[in-house]
Amino acid sequence: MNLTVTDVTLTPILVADPPLLNTQGVHQPYTPRLIVEVETADGITGIGETYGDTKYMELARPFARKLVGREVTDLNGLFAVADEVAVDRSRVSGQVDVGGLRGVQTADKLRLSVVSGFEVACLDALGKALGLPVHALLGGKVRDAVEYSAYLFYKWAAHPEGVRAEKDDWGAAVDPAGVVEQARRFKETYGFTSFKLKGGVFPPDEEIAAVRALAEAFPGHPLRLDPNGAWSVETSLRVARELGDVLEYLEDPTLGTAGMAEVAARTGVPLATNMCVTTFAEIKEAFTEDAVQVVLSDHHYWGGLRNTRQLAAICRAFGVGVSMHSNTHLGISLAAMTHVASTVADLRHACDSHYPWQSEDVLTERLTFEGGKVAVPDGPGLGVELDRTRLAELHRRWLDDDGSLRDRDDAAAMRIAEPGWVTPEVPRW
Ligand SMILES: O=C([O-])C(=O)C[C@H](O)[C@@H](O)C(=O)[O-]
Numbered sequence: 001m002n003l004t005v006t007d008v009t010l011t012p013i014l015v016a017d018p019p020l021l022n023t024q025g026v027h028q029p030y031t032p033r034l035i036v037e038v039e040t041a042d043g044i045t046g047i048g049e050t051y052g053d054t055k056y057m058e059l060a061r062p063f064a065r066k067l068v069g070r071e072v073t074d075l076n077g078l079f080a081v082a083d084e085v086a087v088d089r090s091r092v093s094g095q096v097d098v099g100g101l102r103g104v105q106t107a108d109k110l111r112l113s114v115v116s117g118f119e120v121a122c123l124d125a126l127g128k129a130l131g132l133p134v135h136a137l138l139g140g141k142v143r144d145a146v147e148y149s150a151y152l153f154y155k156w157a158a159h160p161e162g163v164r165a166e167k168d169d170w171g172a173a174v175d176p177a178g179v180v181e182q183a184r185r186f187k188e189t190y191g192f193t194s195f196k197l198k199g200g201v202f203p204p205d206e207e208i209a210a211v212r213a214l215a216e217a218f219p220g221h222p223l224r225l226d227p228n229g230a231w232s233v234e235t236s237l238r239v240a241r242e243l244g245d246v247l248e249y250l251e252d253p254t255l256g257t258a259g260m261a262e263v264a265a266r267t268g269v270p271l272a273t274n275m276c277v278t279t280f281a282e283i284k285e286a287f288t289e290d291a292v293q294v295v296l297s298d299h300h301y302w303g304g305l306r307n308t309r310q311l312a313a314i315c316r317a318f319g320v321g322v323s324m325h326s327n328t329h330l331g332i333s334l335a336a337m338t339h340v341a342s343t344v345a346d347l348r349h350a351c352d353s354h355y356p357w358q359s360e361d362v363l364t365e366r367l368t369f370e371g372g373k374v375a376v377p378d379g380p381g382l383g384v385e386l387d388r389t390r391l392a393e394l395h396r397r398w399l400d401d402d403g404s405l406r407d408r409d410d411a412a413a414m415r416i417a418e419p420g421w422v423t424p425e426v427p428r429w
């Protein structure tokens with residue numbers, strides 16, 4: 001068996017994204033992703049997926065060149081390779097990730113976000129070479145299916161008039177009735193039994209009313225609300241008081257570890273985060289201050305599936321829960337998330353996934369949710385197959401773009417509908 005990497009192919013693509021609202025603005029009609037293919041001397045191809053914005057492409061290209069000649073088994077070596085890739089200072093000085101939705105933006109985090117795509121591709125290739133599923137390479141699954149939560153968004157019925165976009169048939173959701181309707185469809189179609197509402201869009205009282213409406217429509221179902229740090233400490237505490245009886249957790253109600261620690265100290269409602277703990281360096285302060293009770297891991301920016309397991313082990317040591325964050329990912333990443341989640345014994349909260357919002361994919365067969373769960377693939381590698389025709393079509397869209405959609409910018413997308421829109425100052429309420 002020759003596991004030497006002989007070729008690496010990077011394919012940036014643009015995939016359709018509905019007009020989902022968050023505190024920064026609205027999703028663009030197309031969002032960038034990067035598909036990574038790693039080929040071994042024996043002709044085995046492993047696939048991976050990560051963010052496709054320019055700042056990641058800038059690192060992925062030199063990284064890919066350095067990978068050729070290395071072994072797909074050399075997963076620890078990927079971090080040393082990443083350290084050799086220079087990060088442009090302007091990408092990180094004072095910058096936040098996606099306007100802050102994913103926390104700080106450091107050189108290491110950018111590198112890890114690229115490593116993850118390659119790590120998954122190497123694991124896929126290795127699994128295919130050995131005839132073993134990725135979960136077996138991670139030590140083995142402890143469950144046969146992974147539970148996901150319905151990711152509810154306030155949304156418009158369509159992207160602004162005149163903007164090229166794919167149509168979606170979800171309709172608008174801008175009030176409690178619309179949110180409940182959306183949740184009902186999620187439950188009927190995918191069987192989800194827990195619901196997360198992306199908040200920070202409307203004044204807190206409107207979002208409290210939406211969560212109350214969900215609690216009434218789906219009694220006993222775990223509910224979460226995530227305003228992406230849009231609230232002050234006092235507002236966070238008021239929301240916690242008003243919704244404490246129905247919330248599984250509040251996600252990033254306020255910005256920063258100090259604010260989260262203050263909220264956590266004054267409420268019994270658990271706090272989850274994918275904003276104030278997004279790097280290993282941020283763990284010590286947050287855990288010592290008891291600022292968060294659940295860390296929402298994301299294998300993309302934590303540096304891959306093996307780092308995700310390390311994060312889970314640290315959380316276990318501190319008695320902090322772990323689950324998973326998500327944004328606009330495709331099926332390769334859903335498969336990767338499902339493999340790693342299946343190996344984490346302490347996973348006690350349903351994971352987030354945007355997948356139902358992504359009508360386009362690069363797989364020959366989409367992954368499906370049954371009873372809100374994705375069955376853990378047991379075929380070799382990730383257990384999914386790349387559809388090269390579809391990949392080429394989505395890459396063509398990326399090539400044809402004038403550059404305006406190649407970098408996700410929710411505030412810029414919002415300005416098309418509301419020309420005066422600027423990213424709101426926080427706390428917004
Ligand atoms: O805080 C979160 O859960 C996210 O940032 C998830 C996504 O990025 C979501 O907010 C989005 O895409 O609008």
Ligand SMILES: [Mg+2]
Nearest residue numbers: 226251252274
């Ligand atoms: Mg979040």
